Amino acid sequence: MGASDFSKLPHIGESVRRKEDYRFLTGAGQYTDDIDLANMTHCVFVRSPHAHASIKSINKKAALAAPGVVGIYDGQDVAADNVNGLPCGWLITDTSGQPMKEPPHPILAQGKVRYVGDHVVMVVAETLEQAKNAAELIEVDYDVLPSVVDVRDAAKGPALHDVAPDNHCYKWAIGDKAQVDAAFANAAHITKLDLINNRLVPNPMEPRAAIGSFNRASDEYTLWVSNQNPHVERLLMTAFVLGLPEHKVRVIAPDVGGGFGSKIYLYAEDVCLTWASKKLNRNIKWVCDRSEAFLSDAHGRDHASHAELAMDKDGKFLALKVHTNANLGAYLSTFSTAVPTILYATLLAGQYTTPQVYVEVDAWFTNTAPVDAYRGAGRPEATYLLERIVSRAAWEMGLGQDEIRQRNFITSFPYQTPVALQYDIGDYPACMNEAQKLADTAGFAKRKAESEAKGLLRGIGYSSYIEACGIAPSNIAGALGARAGLFECGEVRVHPTGSVTVFTGSHSHGQGHETTFAQVVASRLGIPVENVDVVHGDTGRVPFGMGTYGSRSISVGGAAIMRALDKIEAKAKKIAAHLMEASDADIEFANGEFSVKGTDKKIPFGQLALTAYVPHNYPLDKLEPGLNETAFYDPTNFTFPAGTYIAEVEINPNTGETRVDRFTAVDDFGTIINPMIVEGQVHGGLVQGIGQALMENCVYDKETGQLLTGSFMDYAMPRADDFPHFNIGHVCTPCTHNPLGTKGCGEAGAIGSPPAVMNAVLDALAPLGVKDLDMPASAHRVWQAIQAAK
Amino acid sequence: MSVAFHINGKSVSVEAAPNTLLVQAIRENLKLTGTHVGCDTAQCGACTVIVDGDPVKSCNVLLRQVEGKQVTTIEGLAKPDGSLHPMQAAFKECHGLQCGYCTTGMVMSAVDLCTKHPNATEAEIREGLEGNLCRCTGYQNIVKAVQQGAAAMKA
Numbered sequence: 015m016g017a018s019d020f021s022k023l024p025h026i027g028e029s030v031r032r033k034e035d036y037r038f039l040t041g042a043g044q045y046t047d048d049i050d051l052a053n054m055t056h057c058v059f060v061r062s063p064h065a066h067a068s069i070k071s072i073n074k075k076a077a078l079a080a081p082g083v084v085g086i087y088d089g090q091d092v093a094a095d096n097v098n099g100l101p102c103g104w105l106i107t108d109t110s111g112q113p114m115k116e117p118p119h120p121i122l123a124q125g126k127v128r129y130v131g132d133h134v135v136m137v138v139a140e141t142l143e144q145a146k147n148a149a150e151l152i153e154v155d156y157d158v159l160p161s162v163v164d165v166r167d168a169a170k171g172p173a174l175h176d177v178a179p180d181n182h183c184y185k186w187a188i189g190d191k192a193q194v195d196a197a198f199a200n201a202a203h204i205t206k207l208d209l210i211n212n213r214l215v216p217n218p219m220e221p222r223a224a225i226g227s228f229n230r231a232s233d234e235y236t237l238w239v240s241n242q243n244p245h246v247e248r249l250l251m252t253a254f255v256l257g258l259p260e261h262k263v264r265v266i267a268p269d270v271g272g273g274f275g276s277k278i279y280l281y282a283e284d285v286c287l288t289w290a291s292k293k294l295n296r297n298i299k300w301v302c303d304r305s306e307a308f309l310s311d312a313h314g315r316d317h318a319s320h321a322e323l324a325m326d327k328d329g330k331f332l333a334l335k336v337h338t339n340a341n342l343g344a345y346l347s348t349f350s351t352a353v354p355t356i357l358y359a360t361l362l363a364g365q366y367t368t369p370q371v372y373v374e375v376d377a378w379f380t381n382t383a384p385v386d387a388y389r390g391a392g393r394p395e396a397t398y399l400l401e402r403i404v405s406r407a408a409w410e411m412g413l414g415q416d417e418i419r420q421r422n423f424i425t426s427f428p429y430q431t432p433v434a435l436q437y438d439i440g441d442y443p444a445c446m447n448e449a450q451k452l453a454d455t456a457g458f459a460k461r462k463a464e465s466e467a468k469g470l471l472r473g474i475g476y477s478s479y480i481e482a483c484g485i486a487p488s489n490i491a492g493a494l495g496a497r498a499g500l501f502e503c504g505e506v507r508v509h510p511t512g513s514v515t516v517f518t519g520s521h522s523h524g525q526g527h528e529t530t531f532a533q534v535v536a537s538r539l540g541i542p543v544e545n546v547d548v549v550h551g552d553t554g555r556v557p558f559g560m561g562t563y564g565s566r567s568i569s570v571g572g573a574a575i576m577r578a579l580d581k582i583e584a585k586a587k588k589i590a591a592h593l594m595e596a597s598d599a600d601i602e603f604a605n606g607e608f609s610v611k612g613t614d615k616k617i618p619f620g621q622l623a624l625t626a627y628v629p630h631n632y633p634l635d636k637l638e639p640g641l642n643e644t645a646f647y648d649p650t651n652f653t654f655p656a657g658t659y660i661a662e663v664e665i666n667p668n669t670g671e672t673r674v675d676r677f678t679a680v681d682d683f684g685t686i687i688n689p690m691i692v693e694g695q696v697h698g699g700l701v702q703g704i705g706q707a708l709m710e711n712c713v714y715d716k717e718t719g720q721l722l723t724g725s726f727m728d729y730a731m732p733r734a735d736d737f738p739h740f741n742i743g744h745v746c747t748p749c750t751h752n753p754l755g756t757k758g759c760g761e762a763g764a765i766g767s768p769p770a771v772m773n774a775v776l777d778a779l780a781p782l783g784v785k786d787l788d789m790p791a792s793a794h795r796v797w798q799a800i801q802a803a804k
Numbered sequence: 805m806s807v808a809f810h811i812n813g814k815s816v817s818v819e820a821a822p823n824t825l826l827v828q829a830i831r832e833n834l835k836l837t838g839t840h841v842g843c844d845t846a847q848c849g850a851c852t853v854i855v856d857g858d859p860v861k862s863c864n865v866l867l868r869q870v871e872g873k874q875v876t877t878i879e880g881l882a883k884p885d886g887s888l889h890p891m892q893a894a895f896k897e898c899h900g901l902q903c904g905y906c907t908t909g910m911v912m913s914a915v916d917l918c919t920k921h922p923n924a925t926e927a928e929i930r931e932g933l934e935g936n937l938c939r940c941t942g943y944q945n946i947v948k949a950v951q952q953g954a955a956a957m958k959a
Contacts, residue, residue: 035896038904039888039911041838041878048837143821219842219850219905219939271840271905272939304843524903524940690899697942698902726847726937734943735930763942 015538015580017748017755021685023537024605029690030543032529034522043269046223046240047301054225055084056142057287057300058149060135061309062127065161065381065719066172069125069154072135077151082144085294086152087286088135089122097121097289100280100345101254104352105495106184106377114184117175117379119345121255121282121289127156128174128344129381130714130721131309136286138298161381161719165341166318168378174344181379183342183351188359188433189372197333197370201324205407210788211395213316213341213712215729216388218523220271221302222311226287230295234262237288241267242277242521243561246498248553250280250348256289263288267551270523274702275387276311277523278563279348283310308724313712314388316341317354317395323403329411329418333370336362336399340377340385347384349391351377356494357392357482357564363431364400365442365478365656366422371432381719387563389702389764393481398789401477401769409780415476415773416446416455419658423478428750435482437654438750442478445680445745449658452743453678458662461675471665472675473778477770479659482652483758484569501648502566503558504574506535506582508641510627512620513545519559520571521551524698525760526691527567533687534572534754538579539619540606557644565758568687569653569749576753577645586622586641592633593617593625653749653757657681661704661770665778670797672775674704680743681762685755692759693742699763700740705732706764707771711790730790779803809870811836812880820867827851827862830877838878838908842937849936852909853877859916861935878908881915890956891915891949900949902940910936910946918954926951 020026037043074086100119107113118124123134135152139145162171168181175181198204224239235258241247244265251265252258270277287298302310319338325331340354359373390397408418423442430436450456458474465472485491488499505517516535520527532546549555562571587601590608594601600611609616625632626641662676679696686692709730713722723729748755768789775791776784783803787795805824808817811834818824818833830836830853839862842850846864853862854876881889888896891914901907910933917924917932924932929950930943938946 029899031896032899034904035901036888038901038907039878039892039895040882040886041836041908043838043904045837045840045905047841048831050835217939219848219903219937220840221842269904271842272903274939304845304848526902694899694902694941694945697944698940699942701942702939725845726843727845731847731937731939732943733937734933734947735927737943739926739947740942740944 015576016753017685020754021748025533025537025543026687027689030529030533030688032526033532034526034528045220045269045271046225046238049225049238049268051225051227051297054297054299055138055140056145057136057138057298058145059133059283060137060149060152060154062123062130062132062134064127064156064158065130065163066159067127067156068159069123069127070157071155073153077137077148080144080148080151082140083148084140084296085138085290086135087122087290089120089124092122092289093124098255100282101250102346102351103348103497105497106186106351106355107495108184109187114351115178115182116346117177121285129383130719131383132344133282136290138290138294163380163382163714163716163719165316165339165378165380168380174379174381178379183377183379185374185376186355187374190370191372194333194335194370194372198324201332202327203325203411205323205403205410207321207403207406209319209399209402211315211317211398212706212789214314214388214706214710215308215712216274216276216311216314217731218272218274218276221304221307222277222281223301224284224287225297225299226291227297228292228295234264235288235291236264236266237284238266238268239284240270240277242273242523242563243559244521244551244553245519245559246561247280247284251285251288255285264554267521273523274389275314275391275563278561279312279386305725308729309721310383312347312384312386313343314385315395316385319399321399321403323407325407325411329407329413329421331366331368331422334362334368336373338375340375341380341382342377343382343384344379345384347386350384350386353387353392358396360433360435361393361396361480361482362400363433365424365480367424369432373433382714389699390761391564393761394703394765394768397477397479397765398769401479402772405476405773416450419476419478420446435652438651439747440654440656440682441745441747442656445656445658445682446478448743448745449660449678449680452680452741453660453676455660465664471667471778473663473774473776475661475770475773475777477659477766477773479766480654480656481761481765483565483655484649484653485564485566486652487650488648500560501646502560502570502574503644503646504571504578505557505644506575506578508582508623510624512541512623514539516546516548516575517556518548518550518571518575519556519561520567521562525562525567525695530568530688530691531572531575534575535579541619565760568754568756569752569758570647570649572754572756573752574645574647577647578643581643581645582641585637588637589622589625589632590617593631650751653752655681655683655757655759655762657762657766659766659770661774663771663774663778665775665796667782667800670793670800672708672791672793672796674737674771677738678741679763679766680745681759682745682747683759684746684749684757686744695759696742696763697740699761700767701732701737703764703767704737704771707768707789707791709790709792805868807867807871809873809875811875812877818867822868824867825863826865826867826870829867830862836877836879840905840908842906847937848906849913850906850909852912852936854912854916859913878912881911889915891918891953894949894953894956898945898949898952900941900946906936906938910938914950914953918950918957922954922958924954
């Protein structure tokens with residue numbers, strides 16, 4: 015079935031209430047820490063208190079004698095067992111043609127620590143308190159070394175790794191530099207911009223947690239882990255780190271309390287627990303404290319960039335050139351290297367016809383936690399840079415923020431950008447129009463006058479974002495350095511009475527797949543949503559999977575289920591043809607009934623399912639019994655959600671206090687299956703994006719390398735009273751290359767909103783002469799900018 | 805140390821070390837795992853329970869402080885037949901939850917807020933939920949749910 019037929023099915027586009035909610039609302043969810051096994055021990059990790067140090071010695075003697083201690087391991091123990099380091103999943107090739115520098119990433123420190131929070135020793139005891147007490151008795155003698163935390167200082171900082179003496183991981187570039195230089199030579203106007211994309215901590219509300227378990231009788235491991243992609247976790251851990259056969263390892267990601275990217279990766283703790291569970295023959299639980307999460311979860315963003323935009327006299331873009339320094343942190347996390355390259359630079363054409371784009375990226379090691387994908391992953395960084403420079407260009411050219419965008423919008427599809435991507439479909443002017451209507455931009459001048467009468471400044475900011483989702487065609491990803499495939503798997507198991515269990519390789523940690531995917535199946539088969547259950551997050555039950563990230567679940571995972579449903583339908587039609595003594599070609603299926611074209615003969619789906627499992631009257635010579643199909647779907651292109659966001663802020667010039675007064679988001683996600691869930695995704699993304707723009711900032715001390723924002727007391731998380739009610743709208747151009755027409759909606763809010771807010775802030779501050787401001791636009795920073803401009 | 809109190813209408817006596825936190829007793833001794841721990845600085849509110857009619861962050865209270873008191877956790881909110889409390893039903897109806905982790909504490913705070921302020925405005929609801937962090941929903945549908953739940957609780 016194709017996208018056009020799919021979108022017309024009953025219940026597609028209906029806000030079906032979520033099947034998963036009852037357990038969450040009654041406290042019956044099963045998060046990793048809620049799982050209690052017999053024979054359980056508890057683990058804590060001794061972490062580095064220093065940003066950079068050599069380990070002279072580790073004395074475990076007193077700790078080993080402490081009450082309840084079961085086992086204590088350090089880097090020497092894992093080395094003695096030949097446990098490998100954590101792999102990086104994406105190989106970037108340097109402009110020199112050499113592979114990126116890929117230093118070892120040990121699961122417990124090998125002679126050196128490289129960031130505050132680096133794992134040094136694991137302590138396992140009968141109770142958590144005993145483990146904590148024993149950890150206090152471990153003496154690690156460090157020789158403290160100088161450190162570097164700011165990406166702009168990395169080149170002259172002390173070397174973290176022997177393989178990268180200048181802390182440089184790679185230089186990477188895309189685009190035609192000569193053509194870009196030629197376009198700049200002929201430009202009527204050039205707009206320049208330096209900006210920082212501030213470092214963020216993802217902070218899902220459930221901190222990471224894991225339980226390692228080993229069964230001697232079957233020689234099998236089980237790892238429960240708060241993770242977004244259990245099959246990927248298993249693949250990386252078995253094939254690259256522990257050298258175990260995959261069929262002997264089961265990874266279960268049960269209810270997971272949010273991820274936002276930070277739970278994609280294979281973390282050292284997960285491997286340590288799995289490895290030690292066999293050594294100790296005990297179940298081992300580890301639950302991350304929030305303070306520990308701040309130190310050890312992969313962080314997001316942290317770019318420092320310079321951009322220049324060349325235009326003709328009418329504000330038509332001729333070329334863009336960008337240089338970005340990207341902070342990778344101390345080690346290469348699983349997908350870290352792809353974020354500031356493949357997922358970033360390829361989006362810098364944005365929604366515009368800019369004929370030439372050249373991007374150069376230098377990626378650096380620093381003494382900070384590893385940096386990897388966080389909601390949007392590279393695309394927020396691209397959108398922030400591009401939409402900031404476009405608004406600045408508008409102001410310099412004396413054009414409206416809307417006008418300069420409209421003059422440059424791509425309007426004909428498919429469109430090949432100068433930075434590798436080919437957009438299949440979109441309607442950017444329609445998104446802009448709808449956003450302006452919903453935002454009542456016509457009333458802005460009046461609202462601005464009202465603010466002024468109160469002594470407040472008001473500004474309006476635009477952002478027209480595009481993102482590439484549904485990652486990715488495996489062959490293209492492979493050519494770009496991915497060390498994994500990026501398909502998805504779905505199994506549709508029709509039971510004898512016509513109810514269905516779906517097994518998906520996607521993982522839901524808040525996105526509502528148990529409902530949306532059930533809607534897809536129920537609509538196709540013409541059965542109630544209640545009759546479809548969705549199973550995810552268990553390598554022991556789901557055939558395979560690549561997991562959930564990059565807004566790929568519906569467009570790739572959902573498409574795999576659609577393919578499995580195609581197979582179900584094809585087989586069921588053959589059974590129906592047999593039962594109704596018709597030819598296969600004459601069987602039609604709609605609204606849960608098989609019928610013979612041109613007759614009143616029909617068989618309901620449930621009866622057909624029963625026949626498949628009780629095959630007394632059945633074409634056994636031609637067809638196997640049963641109705642259970644599996645499909646793997648590999649997309650042929652990315653999907654390209656896009657939209658326009660408009661923010662209005664009010665600023666108190668005396669205090670710098672900045673408040674978002676109005677926010678409008680219009681998105682084109684293609685086909686929408688469940689609008690309630692989609693809008694919920696947008697709301698959440700917006701708050702994370704506006705949080706980045708106004709509040710959130712991860713700060714390391716430049717002298718000591720200590721994390722200064724290590725708790726919710728220091729890191730400003732958005733709360734219920736920080737932002738206004740959002741105004742949400744939609745435009746729909748269905749994706750042309752997947753069977754649902756969907757594009758993905760999980761990240762858009764976080765991608766599109768930061769530049770809209772910052773452009774509004776700069777618009778408000780323009781009369782005071784403020785031209786530059788980096789995120790977050792906290793009251794302190796805004797006040798400082800106002801003072802500096804005086 | 806033995807501490808006797810009432811939880812979700814039942815009398816219990818918990819044997820635990822003197823430094824045991826209320827949330828540990830709830831989760832580990834009483835196996836009521838609907839109360840969650842999301843931070844270590846009493847900032848996130850995922851562990852919110854009601855003690856003698858007031859919302860309390862159970863990670864920040866010692867077990868012995870609830871001696872003789874009435875504690876209600878999320879497990880005590882639905883009716884014995886499993887039907888949802890009006891606030892729980894409103895959260896489902898308004899999509900006021902995504903991953904579910906903060907939800908249990910959020911619902912407990914919301915029930916308390918609407919018990920004490922049945923006519924709270926949107927601004928008052930937003931301020932009243934300031935002690936509960938949610939990273940998924942962006943709060944918009946939570947606010948809507950609390951408005952709807954407040955109306956249903958009055959009915």
